[in-house]
Amino acid sequence: MTETARVIGARRAAGSSSPLGARTGGNAIDRGRKKLFVPFVGPAFLFYTILFVVPALYAVWISFNKWAGAGPMEFVGLKNYVRLFSDKLFMQSFVNTLLLLFVVGIAIFVIAFGLTLVLRDMVGRKIARSVIFFPHLVNAMIFGVLAGFIFNPGGLVNTLLGGLGVTDPPAWLSHQNMFPLIMVMMTWITTGYFTTILMAGVDRIPPYYYEDCALAGANAWQRLRYVILPLTWDVFGTCAVLWTISSVKIFEIIWVFGGSTGQGMPPTQTWTTAVYTYVTAFSGESIPAYGAATASAVLSLALVSVLVVLLRRALKRDAVEF
Structure with missing residues (x-):
């Protein structure tokens, strides 16, 4: 003692x-x-x-009504929700949202954690951290506009491919290719943000933990498994919650990049629940369907709430003090 x-x-x-x-x-x-x-x-x-609380409760009430945004409401019960689950476009938007949440989320955390381990002992790590974080500082709408110029038929990518002898480059702005491009762009834009958070979590680990590992003859995998991961587990949990909330709200880059096709709005193959909610409320039918749009927003809120609770329980560990 x-x-x-x-x-x-x-x-x-x-x-x-x-x-x-x-x-x-x-x-x-x-x-x-x-x-x-x-x-x-x-x-x-x-x-x-x-x-926040009062508007959220009022939104739930609107979702049970048929309403055009003005005038009296007509109570319709669960009809708005039944309509959503029978709407193929909403289901496709919901699947796209899940793809962004899970596929892009896994890619972000794998790349971010890999960069964290690579940059941990690297010379000039502060400069590298700033460079990696920079894409997150740029507005997503700007990336959407630039992506439209880069991937259009006469854009930078096809010009470079033509210089390499590719005579039949892919149709990047086709309805089938746009959403995978959006997933790649979201990975690139967001990775730096979570890399910065994970690096801060790794930096707070006291040096004597690594010294003890060296004295015990632990290899890199053992140091990662028994020191770095346990002491940064709470940081991973925070990042997972932040991405869950952010992924359901992705809207700007889809709207701007999808609009670069010249159709006025993004192709339906690229829609998420956020885009579906906006179109239903403001850009869809001649009479706005605020009730159905609010029901879509309430379902998104319910999805986020359930996932956050599950993540908090799944990632819960005993607190480690150091």
Whole structure:
């Protein structure tokens, strides 16, 4: 037992010898916390309730009604939800959202964690981190516009392929190829963001853990399995939740890049639930279907909520203090 442990044990023993004083002190702290709750937490809680909770509950109510955005509502119960699940376009949008969530998410975390391990001991890692993070700073709409110029029939990619002797380059802007391109672009745009978070998680590991691994003769795989992963597991959980929330909201790059085909809106093969919700509410029928659009948004919220709860439970580990 170290000297620090003996001191801590002595303090705990001294505190346990006076249970009345301990209870009195604990009660005083609890009363102080309750007094501070209203002036400090109360305004923030009220602000959150007014701006987020109330509109969310109102959106749920709208989803059970037929409404054009103005005038009276007509209560239709679950008809809007039945309509969504019988709509092939919504189901395709839902599948595309899941592809972005899982396929792109797995690609992002594999690449981000790989870059984290490569850059951990590299000279100039701060500069490399800035370069990797840069795509995340650029607005997604700008990437959508640039991608339209790069992949159009006379764009940069086909020009380079022509210089290499490719006489029949792929139709990048075809309806079948656009969504895979969007998935690749989202991987590139977002990887730097999560690489930065994971690198911060790895940087906080004290050096003596690596020193102990070296003294124990641990190889790179053992160091990764028994030190790096356990001590950054909470960071992985946070990143997974952040990506789950972000992936369901992807809209701008799909709308702008899909609009580069000249059809005014992206091809339906590239739609996600966010795009479907927007089109249904604002750019679809002559009479906007706010009820059906809100039902789509409520389903997206339900999907995110369920996945976040499952992720928190699946990635839950005992807290590691260091």
